[in-house]
Amino acid sequence: MRMRTFAKRCGKEILRDPINLGFGLGFPLVLLLLLSSLQANIPVRLFEIDRLTPGMTVFGLSFMTLFSAALIAKDRESAFLQRLYTTPLTPFDFIMGYMLPLLPIALGQSILCYLFAVPLGLTPRVHILWAALGIIPMAVFHIALGLLCGSLLRVKQVGGVCGALLTNLSAWLSGVWFDLELVGGAFGKLAGALPFVHAAEMEKALFNGSFEAAAAHLLPVVLYSVWVTAAAVLCFLGQMKKQ
């Protein structure tokens, strides 16, 4: 009950912020539109709508980090969290309350991307359902990363780190914008060591119904999600203690 009430509040705070809605939900759609228009004039295989859309749903998840980090940092700075620390809410209630409402938002964003891509030429298929569900491990990674950043950074820093840096890193290292094999070298190795490209490849594989290929990329994504969630929980508890 307590956790559900707090989670409901967090969801409302995020969804009632017009900037969140504009950037988080609108930006990936605008990119889909622009890149598919580009593809229509200058054919680039990477930007074919069936290849681009799954990658875009993964890129869109980077905004979940921004949403959760901004909310937590604001709550810390405004003393709202301080007030709630004097109530019967437990650390588990706080952590789940911040993380859970973002999962349906992430799922909604992914489904919205696929629906938006259909009139742009995306082939409707039943595998879209698996692809939409397949973003959950990476969504957990991004939401937990937000919990981590929100526990450590101030509101202004969150804008820079999660808004600018992370969204760019997520875009470059996921192989959505350019073929990572063409760059290769240290950049390619770095991308391979991080979860972004694995999440994008897993999503593409699920969309194509290649479950074996998807499974090959699942482990790094899950490992990163678990690791970042553990770090986020520790950092959140640490800042709770500091209060």
Next chain:
Amino acid sequence: MQAIQITGLVKRHKKRTAVDSLDLEIRQGELFALLGVNGAGKTTVIKMLSCLTRPTDGDAVVDGCSIIKEPEQVRRRIGVSPQETAVAPNLSVKENLEMICGIHGFSKEKTRAKVSALSEQFALDDVLQRKAGRLSGGWQRRVSIAMALISEPRILFLDEPTLGLDVMARHALWETIGALKGRVTIILTTHYLEEAEALSDRIGIMKNGRLLAAGRAESLKAQAGTDDFEQAFLSIVQEGRR
């Protein structure tokens, strides 16, 4: 009967001592104001009593429960309105009140009754549907105090409730706080001397983490040998005498 009994409370941050061996008793139903210049340790005292920060040494019994041994029990007995505005900005005033009811596990019926009673008590009817973040500072503080009272606390901590408010808003909030006197034990920190003098039953004056004096405004004035409370405050703080 004592609502709060503080014994040898100490808070050290690395090399700095924020609160130094504080001994104090606050009676049930009393409105006790903690006065002091910046860095006197007022907010740290509130944070320790409300179990937000653990004391380095000493203990306090809040409504019969130790802040060291029974912090969960203490949290069930207190309400806190922090120094900064602590409302959910994108939620309406009604949703803010309902959220705190939900966090305290109230039923739907009890929530409805509570929201109705508090909006009447704090004259919130006109702003109930407005987003809390869009309200003026004075209204936000009023909502913040109403939120602190939802759990029907026996002890209410108000940390600088009128800081940054204009004269009108400050006086309106004084009336609100004054109306609570006697029903709830209130511990209030403030920079405004006239606020402490007008509202409090007793006043404690702190400096550098130490309680320099505590008593009724009249007795503090008598102690400092002046009729003016501001002079009394200055004299006590400057001389650091008890």
